[in-house]
Amino acid sequence: MSQSLGVGVALGLPVVGAALVALAGKRPNVREAVTGLTGLATFVAVAALYPAVVAGRLPELQLVEAMLPGVPLMFRVEPLGMLYALVAAGLWPVTSAYAAGYLREHHEQNQTRFFVCFALSIFAALGIAFAGNLATLFLFYEVLTLATFPLVTHHQTPEAQRAGRVYLGILMGTSVCFLLLAIAFTYYAAGTLDFVPGGILRGHVATSSLPLLLALFVYGCGKAALMPLHRWLPNAMVAPTPVSALLHAVAVVKAGVFAILKIVVYVFGLDLLRDTGASDWLMFMASVTILLASLIAFKQDNLKARLAYSTISQLAYIVLGAAMVTPDAILGGGLHIATHAVGKITLFFCAGAIIVTAHKTEVSQLDGLGKKMPITMAAFLIGSLSIIGLPPTGGSWSKWLLALGAAEQSPVLVGVLMLSSLLGIGYLLPIPLRAFFFDPPASPAREHGHGHGHDHDHGHAQDHEHGEAHPLMLVPLSLTAVGCLLLFFYSQHVVALLRPLVTP
Amino acid sequence: METAITVVLFVLLLATAIILGRQRNLFAASMLTGIFSLVSAGLFTVMEAVDVAFTEAAVGAGISTVLMLATLSLTEDVEAREKKISWPALAVVVLTGGALIYGTLDMPNFGDPHAVVHGEIARYYIDRSWDEIGLPNMVTSILASYRGSDTFGELGVVFVAGTSVLLLLGGRRSELPASGESPGHERPSSRPPGKRHAHVREMPVVRTVAKVMLPYIVLFAFYVQAHGDFGPGGGFQAGVILATAFILFGLVFGPQELVRHVPPERLERIMAVGLMIYGGVGVVAMLLGGQFLAYGVFTPSHPSHGHHYGIFMVELGVGITVSAVMIIIYATFATRRPSLAPQVVLDAEDRCETEVSADDVPLVPEERALRSGADLLAEGAAGTDAASEVPS
Amino acid sequence: MSEHLPILMVLVPLLSAPLVVFIKHRKASRVIATLACALSACAAWTLALQMSSAVSYPLGGWRPAIGIELRVDFAGAYVAAIVSTIATFAISLGTRGTREDVVGREMFFYAAFLMCVAGLMGMVVTGDAFNVFVFLEISSLSTYTLVAMGKERRALTAALNYLFLGTLGGTFVLIGIGLMYQMTGTLNAAAVSARIREVEHLRTTHVAFAFLAVGLGIKLAVFPLHQWLPGAYSQAPHAVSSFLAGTATKVMYFQLIRVVVSFFGVAYVFDTLHFGDFLLPLSLVAMFAGSLSAIFQPSLRRLLAYSSIGQVGYLTLALSLGTEAGLNAGLLHLGAHAVTKTALFLIAAAFIAQVGDDRLDRLSGLGKRYPLLSLGFVLGGLSLIGVPGTVGFVSKWALLEAVLAGGRPWLAFLILASSMLAVVYVFRVVEVLYFRAPLANAPPLARERADWGSWVPAGLLVLVSVGLGVWSELPSEYVATAAQSLFGGAR
């Protein structure tokens, strides 16, 4: 009982926070204080569920008898969801602190709407994490899309609106056309939508149609940005950086891959997929996405765009883990949700700090920035290491587990992983290196005379003096950087948490 | 013999219909609709559908023709231009007609007494209605009792028609002419000088004859109302006939005069009353423990008497509403103050051109308002050639 | 008294209309009209909730088929309840958006409105074919007039076109009834369905059904026969457009179901005539063409009207499956769309009251100025799309399950693809409301004060459409029993 109450509290707090923020709209300080406090409270509430989950007593909460005929609106906190919820709720207060600093430095309009939608997105993310059946998951999946739509179109410029259309078009389109279809078919076939360890489809769906159903699910979760449905993610980068940070590194995109993992584990069941090989094509697609996205990331000069493509490739890792359906791969995918989240949010924090403080948006402008913003660039370095998967960062463990899983499947996949790590080194490490070891350009106009309208825009910005980023941004990004390191030492807890997924 | 008559009537109908379709002068066309209704009334009589014939003659040939004329007096009286034959329309028509013909192929023979239609239900009415209700006219029994709620709904339709016309046209009445002598006298003719025709209302014969006829028409109306139980007729026909009396008055002495004697405000109330009487009878039946419109409960000892009372009241309600509505509709049309909006016609390139149609010129609103169907009839010839002046 | 409920829900508005005209008092007439609708709604709900099986009410005390029988089954009670409730909400708008010459003669407006309600209710409850025609004409005739009362002069042409098409439809229905009567010798639903077996091989019977279907199809705005709808919905006064959008096509849809299920029988219609094969393609075309043209409409109410054409496509699609599941989905969608679309039209009315006209560009950036209204529109729009958590999703889900049970997944995909179009046209409006700068040179607002007369009912309906989307077992279970009792033994 108290457990289900805990679930209710964890879900309710963000909504309350959103309401309060809306009320406090006029007074920024109160507003951001409320945001931060609710963030912390939510994290505590979520963390409070952890012991029960570890002990295997999964908290449950049923809100509505039958949201659809025979399908309740209910939540059950299982390990994977616990992890995702912890990540999302844990990074929310950090990000809101960062966002406060960022938005003020940046003099954005509609800040209240921003924070309200932010809180709602977290609410939706938690709903997805705790969802006890496909219908509930779908409900919150759509809520997440709708709650983030205003954040993407935040600037209300024509390009922002265009990005918003692409965002909504792809995310809602795929979810309505594919995911809903898949869910409806699942219900028609299996007669239930509950997440059951071992899956619900065995014996209900013809082996021949399993791959198709899996495809509907995977591409229905457009948030996973699996190619060729990845276009929305780079588009969404027009949003303010905190949005890119939390949502497009943590909440939204992870919602996609998390949903895929959860569906693979609890709807299809690992054994079913392993026996039928219905997910082989997915390994291929995931590998393709990993490599292609990394290659594209190479060509991106805009910092946020490069990070976006790196995200696409990293998400494909998790999908790949799901597709390989070996225990290690699943664990690695789950762990990667956490490690990549922390690492990528660090990178985005740094990118935002650079944009706001130094007015630099292009990689090629960062030469010598390390002298002015050492902490920021150090954090960026750590984040990069974690993404690439080098010790001493958490990323290394998840990559390692994935590699183990790949080894079970086929050497080719191992090769893919190695290659992509090399690519990662190629497109991420140069950034801190340039920042630390290159000399600041005397006149960027001459250096990049060919390209970049930005340079001319920032021509005067180059010489204006600036130091380290605003503390409200500096502290959060340092925290997450430290997080990357901590994960290296404590990731076995995460693995222990996820273990029940693969040992029924 | 009967067949021969039927054939002739059908030929007449077809001819009328086709001429009506080709006729560009709308006065003539509306006359033709009247003729069509009259002939079909004859056809109904041949087919022994006396009530239908009666009603069709009163409504189709009478009221609707007058309404169309009144409308024409407020709009153009000639079709802008002959349209080429429209193939899509023809396609639709052929399709529909073909479907119907196809449908007739499995119909029972015409007049076959063993057809399913004449089966159980019809038998029941023919055999039992005398004992159950005791009216010689089965149609009245069915209409007012067995299928009473159909008639209730029918009355509702009439009521809606009255309301609608009031809502659409009631807004702008042309004000009454200076009271005193009855209008119609020494009013300048509504025709441009040069082609002045004798005005109907200036013909003493017409006025006298009308004066003489009116009381008899009203008397006949009451007869039909009362006699509906025994012969063809009933509330509806009676109402229409009563209305025609007033309409005739309006035609001859001018709608303003009619409105002066029968103020529309009162008519509106009356039209409501009739419907309420009908519904009231039903409600009373409910209060007495029967179902809606179950007249039997009025005199439990002797149900058929109850039916007599019920049917009488119901028919009364029908008569009241129908007559009121018909008068209202006519009066509203006839007293509508027309706008002097110039007529708009399409020229060759379908670009709209505005211009003043011939019979808008010499008229001041009040006068034009006073023209009603009858005058236009009397000036039918003039109407056509005036119309033909409209460039098309 | 409770045995009289079926007739009462028709009688109250039908007799209040003459009362209103008789009293001839502007304020009183509005009060009476609202009360009448509310009472009729109460009657309908009481019947709907208390009934345990189909109710039969012999008018005039004559046994069915001799006299006229009112027959209300679960589905009928459900539709009647929806119609009367929506009428109550719509009438609360009063004479907003009517042409000026109505002023001073409101009682006739209310009388016509009441007659329209009575006609629709009558169509729903009666069990006699010809009685259906009579009530159909009552409602149609009053509808034409009400539509013509719209502000712009285009309302007049819209009304007249509706009159021509509608009367043709009515006459087709009349022909169909006639042929059916000629074949069976009776007009009573039960009796007809009992005898249709003997004559179902005859060509006349086929044609009878064809004419009934086409006639009702015109009134229901099935795809090629929908031309009257956009004009009528977008030009009518607000009370009327809200009411029509929620009820007119729905009642006709219910009549079509009745003709198929109660009169001719599913087996005959779908196995002998293959009605589904005609209806299905039309429905698909309607789903896409309607929504597609909704995307390009310049004004809010025209957009909603075209989306209605698309939604009718879903309704007919559900019917064309010819299964109980399909019927269930159709009835669910009937209710869902009635509530949603009425709410949206009420919101449109509120916007027009504030801004002056409903051209989309005039609404730019009003989301901040009217947060409640805009939020309401968003929620209603989501329900139109069928986003989970709204009642639109419940019906769409039922439709999907029905289609899948019919073994046609590609159909399910088409349904979802077409609802993507709904996403487009809804978010087109949302974008205008929230993410456009207000027109720099916008003319001043028509009125400053909030127009509660239309905000409150709109808000309530939106809440209903969201609430029922979450607690969906209330409608689902009732409709399931309704469909079951309607379909029961039909196959």
Next chain:
Amino acid sequence: MTLPNVWNYWAVVVLMMVGLYIVIAKPNYVKKLMGLSLFQVSVIMLYVSMGRVTGGTAPIYILDDGAPRPFVLYTNPVPHVLMLTAIVVGIATTAVGLALVVRIREAYGSSEEDVVAELDRREVEAANALAAQRAAESDASSATAAHAGASHEEHA
């Protein structure tokens, strides 16, 4: 196959179709309404014909001293009853339609369908043009605003 004796149904159908054609094809509203009433009267004929019984008399009891004479063949009264209603519906529709025509003539200055349609089309076009112009103007202003915001974001 031997055709049933239904020739007068066919005659009725032909009349119906003439009416229908007038409704659909004729541009003049009054003419359309005339066609409509033609159509409806023909439908009435259809009903009345199906009620006909060869040799049957009008459905009014022939009374010998107060009791109906037995063994009389009557026409079927039901279609007659139904058609009384239909006639009323017809006249009601005609009345409303004519009233609408009058209003349209006053509002548009014409009672021809094509003219009115043309006028409507122009009205719509004019409204759209106005809207487009308004949008263009305010877009110009908002574009400058947006640009201001954008540059704002970079040189904050």
